Amino acid sequence: MLPDYWEYSLPTRIVAGPGVLKDLEKEILAVGCKKAFLITDKQMEDLGYVDRVVSSLGKVDVVGVFDEVTPDSEVRLVERGAHLARQAGADYLLALGGGSCIDTAKGINVVMNLGGSLLDYQGFNQINRPLHPLGAIPTTAGTGSEVTQFALVLDRDQHSKITYLSPRLVPSLALLDPEFTLSMPPLLTAASGMDALGHAVESYVSISANPLSRGLAAEAAALVFTHLEKAVREGKDVQSRLGMLLASNLAGLAFSNTMVGCAHALAHALGGIKGIPHALAVGLLLPAAVLFNGEGSGYLLYEDLTLRLFGLKGKEAPRVLAEKIRQLMNRCRLPGSLAEAGLTREDFPAVAEMALTDGAMYTNPREAGEEELLGLLEAAYRGNRTSG
Numbered sequence: 092m093l094p095d096y097w098e099y100s101l102p103t104r105i106v107a108g109p110g111v112l113k114d115l116e117k118e119i120l121a122v123g124c125k126k127a128f129l130i131t132d133k134q135m136e137d138l139g140y141v142d143r144v145v146s147s148l149g150k151v152d153v154v155g156v157f158d159e160v161t162p163d164s165e166v167r168l169v170e171r172g173a174h175l176a177r178q179a180g181a182d183y184l185l186a187l188g189g190g191s192c193i194d195t196a197k198g199i200n201v202v203m204n205l206g207g208s209l210l211d212y213q214g215f216n217q218i219n220r221p222l223h224p225l226g227a228i229p230t231t232a233g234t235g236s237e238v239t240q241f242a243l244v245l246d247r248d249q250h251s252k253i254t255y256l257s258p259r260l261v262p263s264l265a266l267l268d269p270e271f272t273l274s275m276p277p278l279l280t281a282a283s284g285m286d287a288l289g290h291a292v293e294s295y296v297s298i299s300a301n302p303l304s305r306g307l308a309a310e311a312a313a314l315v316f317t318h319l320e321k322a323v324r325e326g327k328d329v330q331s332r333l334g335m336l337l338a339s340n341l342a343g344l345a346f347s348n349t350m351v352g353c354a355h356a357l358a359h360a361l362g363g364i365k366g367i368p369h370a371l372a373v374g375l376l377l378p379a380a381v382l383f384n385g386e387g388s389g390y391l392l393y394e395d396l397t398l399r400l401f402g403l404k405g406k407e408a409p410r411v412l413a414e415k416i417r418q419l420m421n422r423c424r425l426p427g428s429l430a431e432a433g434l435t436r437e438d439f440p441a442v443a444e445m446a447l448t449d450g451a452m453y454t455n456p457r458e459a460g461e462e463e464l465l466g467l468l469e470a471a472y473r474g475n476r477t478s479g
């Protein structure tokens with residue numbers, strides 16, 4: 092059934108394909124900017140990616156390179172980067188790296204333009220003035236942060252990831268060049284791909300889903316099932332790398348508008364409390380979330396998706412989807428349970444309590460209280476190795 096009302100916004104210009112780095116200078120000049128500040132990490136330096144980007148920029152001055160980003164974007168790091176970007180007189184921010192680099196760049200953009208602490212702008216729609224244009228070159232394929240209105244930034248003092256949500260955080264340019272993802276190691280490739288699949292599947296059944304977001308989410312999920320395993324096993328295969336970059340991007344376009352669900356709520360809490368990597372946590376929780384949301388008449392939420400992906404409709408849809416996700420994780424040699432990922436049962440209550448207040452719970456299609464979240468944790472804790 093079509094909704095009575097829905098909205099969708101897509102403000103990012105997307106340029107995709109092998110070798111599109113050559114277009115970056117033109118793209119920056121086209122929005123009237125000339126002073127780029129690059130936000131990246133040491134690994135990008137070591138791989139030679141920073142040099143490649145800087146030497147592609149021609150008439151655009153690189154007024155600073157901030158290469159201190161850590162695997163988790165952090166509040167203090169963002170504030171330091173903002174100070175440097177402002178001092179350098181940057182009029183364009185360029186993020187080169189995984190989700191943490193792009194989220195750090197979003198945070199830097201806020202603080203350098205609005206002042207104060209990043210913590211002043213946490214939550215929903217707290218950014219009330221325009222920011223600088225931000226270009227993003229993702230070097231992982233999972234977060235979709237290059238097109239989303241979210242940033243997740245760790246506050247070490249509170250041991251929690253703080254969510255920032257505003258249309259002003261959406262990058263103005265996403266440059267999807269698979270050549271920047273060829274060096275991603277197999278485990279990171281696999282886990283990141285499961286994050287993209289989590290965005291796609293949770294967006295598909297979100298209470299805010301609409302025909303446009305569902306089309307994007309279904310295509311993203313199909314791309315993951317087609318390309319992830321090969322991207323993991325043959326890392327230099329440009330086509331599967333491009334397939335996964337697009338999967339991540341399309342899933343980002345979908346969930347930026349619809350939000351996600353209970354697998355993400357629990358994954359956020361597992362990241363904050365136990366430091367379990369987000370993407371891995373999402374992958375491990377996703378089958379349990381699908382089975383939970385798909386109980387009873389919930390199968391109706393999934394059957395168009397499983398028809399598209401596996402040619403199957405009906406009450407078996409959630410079970411089949413959950414099983415296919417587990418099999419894919421297995422083939423990609425990811426851990427099979429939250430127990431293997433380092434969770435203990437003593438952690439369950441704190442994780443469930445934190446997840447209950449996570450924004451991702453609001454768009455989950457089935458209401459879940461503490462008891463239900465504990466049940467989801469138990470299922471993902473036990474996991475299920477399959478023969479697939």
Ligand SMILES: [Fe+2]
Nearest residue numbers: 286289290373
């Ligand atoms: Fe995610």
